[in-house]
Amino acid sequence: MPTCPECENSLDIEMDEVEEGDVVACEECGTEFEVVGVEPLELARVEAEIEEEDDLFNTEEEEE
Numbered sequence: 001m002p003t004c005p006e007c008e009n010s011l012d013i014e015m016d017e018v019e020e021g022d023v024v025a026c027e028e029c030g031t032e033f034e035v036v037g038v039e040p041l042e043l044a045r046v047e048a049e050i051e052e053e054d055d056l057f058n059t060e061e062e063e064e
């Protein structure tokens with residue numbers, strides 16, 4: 001069983017039932033993780049706070 005990278009609590013994940021893109025939450029610390037891969041299982045922490053991406057508005061530089 002996978003463990004929470006944050007608090008090392010065992011995550012209640014059914015390996016047969018999770019799919020890529022699923023979001024699972026750690027019952028112990030409440031951190032949410034997105035399943036980014038299932039073989040092997042790979043979790044990416046879901047950030048609750050939305051980061052400001054100012055760079056998004058500066059992508060229109062023209063290349064000569």
Ligand SMILES: [Zn+2]
Nearest residue numbers: 004007026029
């Ligand atoms: Zn946790």
